[in-house]
Amino acid sequence: MILTVDGICMKFKEKVILDNVNLSVEKGEVVSIVGPNGCGKSTLLKILSRNLSPQKGNVCLHGKSIKHMKPKDLAKKLAFLPQSRSVSSDFSVETLVSYGRYPHLGFSNRLKAMDLEIVDWAMDKTRVLELRNRTVNTLSGGEAQRTWIAMALAQRPDILLLDEPTTFLDISFQLEVMELIKELNQTLGLTIIMVLHDINQAVRYSHKIYALKNSTISHHGHAHQILSHQFLSGVFNIDADIFTDDKNNCPYIIPQRVKKL
Numbered sequence: 001m002i003l004t005v006d007g008i009c010m011k012f013k014e015k016v017i018l019d020n021v022n023l024s025v026e027k028g029e030v031v032s033i034v035g036p037n038g039c040g041k042s043t044l045l046k047i048l049s050r051n052l053s054p055q056k057g058n059v060c061l062h063g064k065s066i067k068h069m070k071p072k073d074l075a076k077k078l079a080f081l082p083q084s085r086s087v088s089s090d091f092s093v094e095t096l097v098s099y100g101r102y103p104h105l106g107f108s109n110r111l112k113a114m115d116l117e118i119v120d121w122a123m124d125k126t127r128v129l130e131l132r133n134r135t136v137n138t139l140s141g142g143e144a145q146r147t148w149i150a151m152a153l154a155q156r157p158d159i160l161l162l163d164e165p166t167t168f169l170d171i172s173f174q175l176e177v178m179e180l181i182k183e184l185n186q187t188l189g190l191t192i193i194m195v196l197h198d199i200n201q202a203v204r205y206s207h208k209i210y211a212l213k214n215s216t217i218s219h220h221g222h223a224h225q226i227l228s229h230q231f232l233s234g235v236f237n238i239d240a241d242i243f244t245d246d247k248n249n250c251p252y253i254i255p256q257r258v259k260k261l
């Protein structure tokens with residue numbers, strides 16, 4: 001296992017958010033975390049990236065607890081793109097992407113030729129090379145998302161954590177970002193753990209799905225086998241019809257109604 005989460009408990013004040021959460025991710029897997037608003041998905045990703053410390057439990061990367069890892073060592077293995085980014089986007093695309101190299105720089109904090117090559121490689125992979133001199137805050141939503149993913153790629157991590165990578169994007173940019181995620185997984189073998197709201201995207205683009213409900217993992221399993229009426233009603237409180245997408249060889253749902261509690 002590349003990452004294991006064992007018995008995570010998290011409270012904010014006296015409110016229990018996560019209670020004995022366990023998950024395991026194999027190298028090269030795409031794993032989605034789904035669940036209703038406020039169930040603790042982002043909190044879990046923040047714990048996986050050590051942006052939050054849980055009251056109980058352990059996160060292990062390559063079998064080693066992340067608790068005592070040096071920040072630079074952790075950042076070389078794991079890149080996290082949170083939902084809200086506090087960094088000013090008044091930089092050029094190239095400058096922002098180059099920040100991904102910081103965990104790898106020596107004392108001088110100077111980018112060497114190899115770092116610049118990796119920055120170019122990351123921009124190429126995410127198709128933002130031609131935007132390199134543009135200021136990030138002039139980009140479209142899809143271009144900006146690709147630039148942030150390029151920055152995370154420049155870290156050369158083993159694992160990429162993405163919190164709702166398609167939120168606020170129109171349907172074509174959503175497809176573009178999801179296809180990029182698939183390509184990065186297939187061509188680089190990158191392990192990807194993401195929070196998604198769109199259950200159809202989660203099913204189509206993931207190997208495994210974990211559903212959070214009532215502070216714990218209520219369901220988990222193979223993405224193409226997890227959908228059932230019991231799952232949709234138990235996790236999201238909806239009735240939905242389930243069909244098969246023959247082209248992509250996976251199921252999809254059409255939500256019909258919210259169930260009465």
Ligand SMILES: Nc1ncnc2c1ncn2[C@@H]1O[C@H](COP(=O)(O)OP(=O)(O)OP(=O)(O)O)[C@@H](O)[C@H]1O
Pocket residue numbers: 012013017035036037038039040041042043044
């Ligand atoms: N720093 C904090 N202090 C207090 N409560 C918090 C804090 N961060 C999150 N919460 C609460 O914890 C719960 C889980 O929040 P979280 O953002 O993890 O949920 P989520 O599943 O990602 O939600 P959404 O789908 O709406 O993005 C929510 O009730 C939220 O208000």
